[in-house]
Amino acid sequence: MGRLISHLLSEFGSYCNRVAEAWNKFWFTPRDPYALCVIRCLVGWMAFYTTFVWGLELDAFFSPRSFNSAAMIQDHFANVEGPYALSFWNWVPQEWMYQVHYLSLGVAFCFMIGLFTRVTSVMTLIILISYAYRARFANYGLDQINIILTLYLCIGNSGEYLSVDRLIKRYRIVKGKIYAGFGLWKISRGPTATVATNIATRMMQFHYCVIYMAAGLGKLLGETWWDGTAMWRGLAISEYQTFDMTWMAYYPWATDFITHLTIAWEVSFCFLVWRPLTKNWMLLLGAGMHLGIGLMLGMWTFATCMIFGYLSFYEPEKVRAFLRYFRELLFSSEQKMIEVATSSAHSMNTAALKKAFDISDRLVLVVDGSPPDFEEQRAGAIDTDSALPEASRLIMLDHNTKLFQKFEPAILKAGIPFSCVSSLNQLQDAIEQSPDSIVIANLDGFTDLETQDYLGSLLPLALKFYPSVTLIRSSQAQWLDDVLTEDYQRILIQPCDGSDVLAELKRALYLFHEQFPDVSRQVPRSFFNSQQQLQTETAPEPTGFQGPMNTVFE
Amino acid sequence: MMNRTEIPPLLSEKAVSSVPQRSLLKRLGFYALNAAIMFHLIAVCAAPVSVSPASELEQSLWVSVAPYVQVLYQNNGFHFFAPNPEGAHTVHYTLTYEDGTTEQGQFPHRKIWPRLLYHRHLMLSESLAAMEGERREMMIRDFAYQVGKSHGAQQNTQITMTLVRHDIALRERIIAGGSLFDEDLYQEMPLGTFTWADLSATSSVNSVATATE
Structure with a gap:
């Protein structure tokens, strides 16, 4: 009996540990803030727009004798909702109303463009809450979701990208380089993943689940959501209508179907949005539903604001790749050289400003006639032959040695020290023996459990400080959704050839060197040049649509 | 040619053991952060569940978190077009x-x-x-x-x-x-x-x- 209890306690303890581990992983895994920054741009625009629209009838909504007079609102909060509904409008004298409104507009604009984002995000939250509480009876879902998203944007580092803050930072970096006499092609991004960003993102995701669950359960109290007529009733409210949808009365099966689909989607959202196989469908359905609300009921602002939050469900790298894809489509990809003379401060400042805006890294600054080590930067390799006497060890994880056979001639020719291992445990052991290694892992032939172990445990923990290229099959990509990797941990989805692997290896080395300039990971250039089919000098940036983390889809 | 090594056991244990121990202050901060997250999650749920019809437990939960959610304008039920779309x-x-x-x-x-x-x-x-x-x-x-x-x-x-x-x-x-x-x-x-x-x-x-x- 004692042994049984002891065993049960041990099992329970183990279970608790697993729960704690999952909790910590969910909330405290650092996350890149790119997706949050995109949401900031969009929500910032909405905050600015809603504030602007309030201003069209400022007197009617915010003066002491407005539609909801100050006396009535205060009475309402004191006796119904509670006394904590704070709004700065309660203390703004009537003659200062417009000045305060214009200041609020300015702050919301700064938040949208990402100027002093840390401060303006909090100020925008205060502004939105103040406007909402003062005009309490003119609020609807838009105000709720706008404030929810802004609240979480205050927590995360939402001004890190796509912001004026970022431009100022880039300008300072470039200016420093130019004044020091260095040319420049690419500005290092540096590590930006933070726990705060992850907490903000997770909160956003959780809140969406609560919203849809509450909306779904609330609807289940009404008989029209059961008998299928609710959607017709929604469409038949002429005060909401944008278009005459009366013809839908002749297609009851259609409105019935949409009614049941809405309920099913809302109630199941919080369960299925976390599953890789159903996530996109849930978000697609949600976007469709909200766009339908926007189109039929004219609530475009509410609909789009809800959709903005969907970006939190996507990995930052996926959002980045998506935007990069459109950027590549829209803008020229030609490189341009800019001559900078250190004798002219104007020339240096102008060049620094241009380069700060050059987010696609199309401009190459040539300072006093000497270009940056362009090919080296582009190829991502650090020149090595002269810098260090010995190259880093190359560790190849390869279950069936196919990968090794492909690279064997190049490795031998370049004389790189190498190890070829065939299991995760061997890989773990090998990197412990050679802490300055570079890893190429081919997961072809690995079981699901091994793949999960590699992507979920080995890569983010044991291989955290190793530049690496991981080759996976598309069937293994499902494990990528919850995996957070560093920029220098490249992942390729097969089929891909040797040149792809080497291009990614170069990129991994370059990105690693950017993050850890004092730590050396070297591969002789002869290795990259030794195979004729490899066009490593150009090593183009991936132009295809990129998937989770740094995955390149073919 | 290939440099193969022996298989060491307990891969996951090694990975976990590499996580450094935090100081007492950091640990307290970490617990406080966890508590804050938990509180926020409960508060976020409290408003929708307290919409009528609600049990006494749900109502008392709402009362206990009301100041927090009200200050942050999180006091919304999210019952859009519920229970029925009306005129x-x-x-x-x-x-x-x-x-x-x-x-x-x-x-x-x-x-x-x-x-x-x-x-x-x-x-x-x-x-x-x-x-x-x-x-x-x-x-x-x-x-x-x-x-x-x-x-x-x-x-x-x-x-x-x-x-x-x-x-x-x-x-x-x-x-x-x-x-x-x-x-x-x-x-x-x-x-x-x-x-x-x-x-x-x-x-x-x-x-x-x-x-x-």
């Missing part, structure tokens, strides 16, 4: 000037632009329809005051307010040849008649001058 309300008004001329209007109306502003006005009339008691009377006076102000009412101008409910036409009605705008779908609820002199008085006491039911 909409509009406020109609008639201004009778001293010389006997009249002017009629309503809000919201389709000329209000942009659409967001239209919805703000729609929410006002919907809120009025949902409100009861003394605050409803205050709100009616506020509406009447705004109507008078926007139309340049004078001392003896009378403002008559009516709330109109537009019920939803069922599918059967449309199929039988009816319309969304059939007269019997509208119900008028008189809100009162006010004089501008009374409305523009500085007293905030809610005294309806002449209320006609």
Whole structure:
């Protein structure tokens, strides 16, 4: 009996540990803030727009004798909702109303463009809450979701990208380089993943689940959501209508179907949005539903604001790749050289400003006639032959040695020290023996459990400080959704050839060197040049649509 | 040629053991952060679950987190179009000037632009329809005051307010040849008649001058 209890306690303890581990992983895994920054741009625009629209009838909504007079609102909060509904409008004298409104507009604009984002995000939250509480009876879902998203944007580092803050930072970096006499092609991004960003993102995701669950359960109290007529009733409210949808009365099966689909989607959202196989469908359905609300009921602002939050469900790298894809489509990809003379401060400042805006890294600054080590930067390799006497060890994880056979001639020719291992445990052991290694892992032939172990445990923990290229099959990509990797941990989805692997290896080395300039990971250039089919000098940036983390889809 | 090594056991244990131990202060901070996250999650759930019908437990949960959620404007039930989509309300008004001329209007109306502003006005009339008691009377006076102000009412101008409910036409009605705008779908609820002199008085006491039911 004692042994049984002891065993049960041990099992329970183990279970608790697993729960704690999952909790910590969910909330405290650092996350890149790119997706949050995109949401900031969009929500910032909405905050600015809603504030602007309030201003069209400022007197009617915010003066002491407005539609909801100050006396009535205060009475309402004191006796119904509670006394904590704070709004700065309660203390703004009537003659200062417009000045305060214009200041609020300015702050919301700064938040949208990402100027002093840390401060303006909090100020925008205060502004939105103040406007909402003062005009309490003119609020609807838009105000709720706008404030929810802004609240979480205050927590995360939402001004890190796509912001004026970022431009100022880039300008300072470039200016420093130019004044020091260095040319420049690419500005290092540096590590930006933070726990705060992850907490903000997770909160956003959780809140969406609560919203849809509450909306779904609330609807289940009404008989029209059961008998299928609710959607017709929604469409038949002429005060909401944008278009005459009366013809839908002749297609009851259609409105019935949409009614049941809405309920099913809302109630199941919080369960299925976390599953890789159903996530996109849930978000697609949600976007469709909200766009339908926007189109039929004219609530475009509410609909789009809800959709903005969907970006939190996507990995930052996926959002980045998506935007990069459109950027590549829209803008020229030609490189341009800019001559900078250190004798002219104007020339240096102008060049620094241009380069700060050059987010696609199309401009190459040539300072006093000497270009940056362009090919080296582009190829991502650090020149090595002269810098260090010995190259880093190359560790190849390869279950069936196919990968090794492909690279064997190049490795031998370049004389790189190498190890070829065939299991995760061997890989773990090998990197412990050679802490300055570079890893190429081919997961072809690995079981699901091994793949999960590699992507979920080995890569983010044991291989955290190793530049690496991981080759996976598309069937293994499902494990990528919850995996957070560093920029220098490249992942390729097969089929891909040797040149792809080497291009990614170069990129991994370059990105690693950017993050850890004092730590050396070297591969002789002869290795990259030794195979004729490899066009490593150009090593183009991936132009295809990129998937989770740094995955390149073919 | 290949440098193969022995298989070391317990891969995951090695990975975990590489996580450094935190100082006491950091650990306390970490626990506080966890507690804050938990509290926020509970608070976020408290508002929707406390929407009627709600148990005493749900209501007491709401009471305990109300200050936090109210400050952050998280006190929303998210019951959109629930339990059933219902008809909409509009406020109609008639201004009778001293010389006997009249002017009629309503809000919201389709000329209000942009659409967001239209919805703000729609929410006002919907809120009025949902409100009861003394605050409803205050709100009616506020509406009447705004109507008078926007139309340049004078001392003896009378403002008559009516709330109109537009019920939803069922599918059967449309199929039988009816319309969304059939007269019997509208119900008028008189809100009162006010004089501008009374409305523009500085007293905030809610005294309806002449209320006609």
